[in-house]
Amino acid sequence: MQDSHKPDLDDSLNVTESHERLLRDAAAVAREKRVDEGGQEPVSNWIFATGGLIAIAAGLALGHAGGLFDYHSYVEPGYVRSSLGGGEDAGPPPVDALKGYMAKGEKVFAKCVGCHGPDGKGGGAYPSLAGSEWAMGPTERFSQxxxxxxxxxxxxxxxxxxxxxxxxxxxxxxxxxxxxYVRNSFGNEKGEVVTEGMAAKAIEISEGRANAGTPVTKEELNSEHLQDLPGEPLDPATKVDPVSLAPVEE
Ligand code: HEC
Structure with missing residues (x-):
């Protein structure tokens, strides 16, 4: 007669055994799965290769037609991806382009302050940038x-x-x-961003001047630089990285 309170040695052995069997079965299933996949490999590679080629061809065709796989319809040129998630290395939060450019521009304006003054009004030997036609007018002229x-x-x-x-x-x-900064300070209200791309063009134009290295004159400004810089304007509300000023995807 067996004492029901006494742990049954046989039973506990069985438990261990069935546990082991379970593990063995699971391993076997996993092995079989691998073998299965292995067995189908040549076929699936074929299918993948063919399918892939068709997809690429279709993608190219559609892409050329400006359709489905056109990368640029999803990611605008010049945009960078903001880091995902709010992890510790996620940089400072993006800001509106106008705000970001203004903040950076205020720092660069330190170069100009000595002459044009912190309020941009100049005075004495220096002209005012507040309401200046050449600061507010075509961007190429101002840049030069x-x-x-x-x-x-x-x-x-x-x-x-x-x-x-x-x-x-x-x-x-x-x-x-x-x-x-100058175009949106001291009472100037352009409400526009001069972009990095436009500024890069300005530098090219400056280097290509016939009389590079000498100050511009009114005559040169109005005969050669009386236009806006080429380049895509940036919506002032576009989100940019506050440090690099590069537009970020949200
Ligand atoms: C060393 C002094 C000095 C510094 C620094 C300086 N400027 Fe000037 N700026 C002048 C003088 C002087 C003139 C007028 C020159 C003339 O009479 O031809 C002038 C003219 C201008 C004009 C033309 C204004 C108009 O309506 O005709 C603009 C725009 C301008 N400066 C922008 C800037 C900016 C932006 C900076 C900084 C990046 C800057 N300046 C730095 C002295 C300076």
Missing amino acids: IVLNGLTGPTSTGKVFGVMPAQGVGMSPTDLASVMT
């Missing part, structure tokens, strides 16, 4: 003043002297942001 300096009459016809070139060591981002 900043990069090369200016001599002779200013936009008002008044001659102050010579503004020295400011382009040395100025990155496209610096130039774009300081131009954006």
